[in-house]
Structure formats: C-alpha cells, structure tokens
Amino acid sequence: MRNTVKITTAVLAAGALTLGLSACGSGKDSASSSAGTGGPLVVAASPVPHAEILDFVKKNLAKKAGLDLEVKEFQDYIVPNTATEDGSVDANYFQNQPYLDDFNKKRGTHIVPVVTVHLEPLGLYSHKVESADALKSGATVAVPNDAVNEARALQLLASKGLITLKDGTGTEATPQDISRNPRKLRFKEVEAGLTPRALDDVDAAVINGNYAISAGLKPAADALVLESAKKNPYGNFLAVEKGNENDPRVKKLAKLLTSPEVAKFIEDKYAGSVVPSFS
Structure with missing residues (x-):
C-alpha cells in the first residue's frame, strides 16, 4: 500500500495566511518589489517542484549570470498571483495557462506568462x-x-x-x-x-x-x-504582472530556467514525475 504525507487543513491555512501576510502587506512600494532597480528578483513559488527548481538556479547558476534571486514559498494557488499583481513579489512560478486565464478573468488580475519550464502530469x-x-x-x-x-x-x-x-x-x-x-x-x-x-x-x-x-x-x-506529456497545454511557467516581461532580471531568470542545466536537474531529480517542457 502506498504511503503519503498527511497534509492538514490547519497547516495549509496557516502557511497560506503567514506567507500571504508577508507577501501582500507591503504593497507596491515594498522594497522586495524592485523591478528596474537592480535589487533582488523575488519569485513566489509552490514548494515542490517549483521552489526546488528555483533553489537549484539560485545555488548553481544565478551568481554567474549576475542575478540576485529570492524565493518565497506558498502552499496555495491564489496568493502567488495576487502578490504578483500588487507588487509584493516580482514574479511567480506555479501555474499553467488554463488556470491563469481563469484566474485573470475571475479576479481582474493582469498576470502574463514569460516562459514555460516544466509539466507535472496529473x-x-x-x-x-x-x-x-x-x-x-x-x-x-x-x-x-x-x-x-x-x-x-x-x-x-x-x-x-x-x-x-x-x-x-x-x-x-x-x-x-x-x-x-x-x-x-x-x-x-x-x-x-x-x-x-x-x-x-x-x-x-x-x-x-x-x-x-x-x-x-x-x-x-x-x-x-x-497524463501524457505530448501536446499537453498544462505546462508550468514563470509569470509576471503585465508590463514587467522585459525586466532584465526576469529575462535572466527565464534564460536560466530553460537552460540545459535545469533540464538535467529536472530529469535526474524527478525521474519522469516532472518533465522539462523546453528540451
């Protein structure tokens, strides 16, 4: 019989609330949202595999590329987009196009994809x-x-x-x-x-x-x-608020996330449970 980690409602709620408050409380003038200033690029991400992939980039690729990367983990599918919209974070990495289209339509947000990185088969x-x-x-x-x-x-x-x-x-x-x-x-x-x-x-x-x-x-x-990975529309991507696609820091991260090094990391670590979408 297969084993699974118990995820309680309380843990998820507490994690989302704590992170939501830290991400959303500062608003557009937050120092963490520093598009165009040369400060750290703050990216909201689901813990697995998104934050793990970003952490690999941070530890192995970012410094050489001249990118100061900060990763904030979120347990839910809502706060990363609202935090990106209000400027509490600079970007997010957790979602696919159909989900984003539905989210933007229902919540009036203006989040856009930058580059597709991987697929997590349902x-x-x-x-x-x-x-x-x-x-x-x-x-x-x-x-x-x-x-x-x-x-x-x-x-x-x-x-x-x-x-x-x-x-x-x-x-x-x-x-x-x-x-x-x-x-x-x-x-x-x-x-x-x-x-x-x-x-x-x-x-x-x-x-x-x-x-x-x-x-x-x-x-x-x-x-x-x-799910089959072939012609699958549910690839997960790096996303930003519309207008921030050309932020030099975002462009650097997009390039790193679609590098051969990241493709190999995904293939080696997840053994088919996560599939790179760009290789």
Missing part, C-alpha cells in the same frame, strides 16, 4: 485499489475543486475510458458534463492541496503533480493513470 492515485480497472461501481473519486484542475481531472478520466464527457466540453468541465458514467463514479470536490489527504477517505483521487510529490508519491511509479 495522476489518479488510490490507497484501496491497484489499478483503475479495479474501481468498483459507485466508487468515490476526489477531484480538485478549482475550475481548471477539475476539468483537467475529468479529461484525464475520460481519456482512459472511465467516463465520457459531452461533445465540445473544454477546460471548464464539471461532473455535470459527464454524458456516460458506466461505473457510476461519484465525485468529491476537494481543494487541490488537500487531495493527497483525501486518499484515506475515498476510493481514488486525482492529484496535481506537485502535491503528489510533496505527499511522498512518485507519479511515474504510483499513479494508476497519468
């Missing part, structure tokens, strides 16, 4: 069955509750024939868009960061790659079903 995991085919009729499957990742989860299940989605269903699919459900699967919508914890309460869970890795899962080995 996977279906279970503590109760050893294959997707072993899911019984009426099984409960946890899926992320944000619009983009829920649709992505349903598309993953549909690609493996577990469900069928209505024709024309896109990146906003919900369980109501299922046209055929031969196993009568039931869906439990859970905050993305809590899906690993849900494994103890449901028959299976669709988990984002970064949260799977943080929970001690190995997507390439442990997932019952895993």
Whole structure:
C-alpha cells in the first residue's frame, strides 16, 4: 500500500495566511518589489517542484549570470498571483495557462506568462485499489475543486475510458458534463492541496503533480493513470504582472530556467514525475 504525507487543513491555512501576510502587506512600494532597480528578483513559488527548481538556479547558476534571486514559498494557488499583481513579489512560478486565464478573468488580475519550464502530469492515485480497472461501481473519486484542475481531472478520466464527457466540453468541465458514467463514479470536490489527504477517505483521487510529490508519491511509479506529456497545454511557467516581461532580471531568470542545466536537474531529480517542457 502506498504511503503519503498527511497534509492538514490547519497547516495549509496557516502557511497560506503567514506567507500571504508577508507577501501582500507591503504593497507596491515594498522594497522586495524592485523591478528596474537592480535589487533582488523575488519569485513566489509552490514548494515542490517549483521552489526546488528555483533553489537549484539560485545555488548553481544565478551568481554567474549576475542575478540576485529570492524565493518565497506558498502552499496555495491564489496568493502567488495576487502578490504578483500588487507588487509584493516580482514574479511567480506555479501555474499553467488554463488556470491563469481563469484566474485573470475571475479576479481582474493582469498576470502574463514569460516562459514555460516544466509539466507535472496529473495522476489518479488510490490507497484501496491497484489499478483503475479495479474501481468498483459507485466508487468515490476526489477531484480538485478549482475550475481548471477539475476539468483537467475529468479529461484525464475520460481519456482512459472511465467516463465520457459531452461533445465540445473544454477546460471548464464539471461532473455535470459527464454524458456516460458506466461505473457510476461519484465525485468529491476537494481543494487541490488537500487531495493527497483525501486518499484515506475515498476510493481514488486525482492529484496535481506537485502535491503528489510533496505527499511522498512518485507519479511515474504510483499513479494508476497519468497524463501524457505530448501536446499537453498544462505546462508550468514563470509569470509576471503585465508590463514587467522585459525586466532584465526576469529575462535572466527565464534564460536560466530553460537552460540545459535545469533540464538535467529536472530529469535526474524527478525521474519522469516532472518533465522539462523546453528540451
């Protein structure tokens, strides 16, 4: 039976609150947001793998490139964008294009991608069955509750024939868009960061790659079903507030994040659980 790290709601909430306060409290005039001044480039990132990749750049590549890089870790998918928008941080690295499009539309933010770095394949995991085919009729499957990742989860299940989605269903699919459900699967919508914890309460869970890795899962080995990396629109990228794309520090980081050294680091460290998108 596979093991996972317990992620509690309290821990996530406390981490998001603490980091959110430190990132957002200073506003546009914060010294940490120093675009064009030659100060450190402050980047908000999810702990795994984003912050790990940035830390590799900081320790091994940044100094030679003349880049002063500061990494701030966040446990959620909201504060990194709002902190980038209000200038508390200079950039972020944690998200994909469909998620960003949805976020900008709903929250009125103006975040734009700079360069795509890697893909974290979404996977279906279970503590109760050893294959997707072993899911019984009426099984409960946890899926992320944000619009983009829920649709992505349903598309993953549909690609493996577990469900069928209505024709024309896109990146906003919900369980109501299922046209055929031969196993009568039931869906439990859970905050993305809590899906690993849900494994103890449901028959299976669709988990984002970064949260799977943080929970001690190995997507390439442990997932019952895993997204294909080919022509996948969910690559994760470095992003900034619109207008800051040409910040020299951002350009330096973009170049370093898509270097052969970073590609090798990703391939060696994550063994297929995270895939470079630029090599």
